[in-house]
Amino acid sequence: WTEKMVCAVLAGAVPIVGGFDLNESSLVTRFGLNPNRFVYCPFDRDNVTTIGPFRFDEPEYRINEFNRIQSHRIQACIDKIQAIRDDDALYERMVRTPLVST
Numbered sequence: 501w502t503e504k505m506v507c508a509v510l511a512g513a514v515p516i517v518g519g520f521d522l523n524e525s526s527l528v529t530r531f532g533l534n535p536n537r538f539v540y541c542p543f544d545r546d547n548v549t550t551i552g553p554f555r556f557d558e559p560e561y562r563i564n565e566f567n568r569i570q571s572h573r574i575q576a577c578i579d580k581i582q583a584i585r586d587d588d589a590l591y592e593r594m595v596r597t598p599l600v601s602t
Contacts (some may be wrong), residue, residue: 505538509599514538514584514591518577520545528601538583538596541577543570 508515517527518541527533527540551565567574584591 505533505599509584512595513596515542515599516577516581518543532600534597534599534601537594539580541573541580543573562571573588 505515505517515538517538520543527538528535551562551569556559584594
């Protein structure tokens with residue numbers, strides 16, 4: 501995922517990172533990333549395991565269940581993104597911030 505963050509930064513965008521195993525703190529401590537330069541969207545692994553195995557004949561089921569189970573976390577991420585979109589000063593501050601903490 502880090503190469504995608506670098507590509508987003510080089511393009512002048514704010515990277516959006518989501519995942520189960522990492523959290524914003526580990527991105528900062530393990531990889532030296534600046535939390536003021538990206539949006540982190542955490543998801544709850546425990547709830548996802550209740551969906552069951554992926555079935556190639558019903559991919560929409562798994563997607564819909566993920567969306568249903570994680571809807572509060574997805575909405576929180578959307579809210580962060582909309583706040584950046586609506587605040588030019590915040591966006592400018594984020595894109596001018598280095599990705600790697602010094």
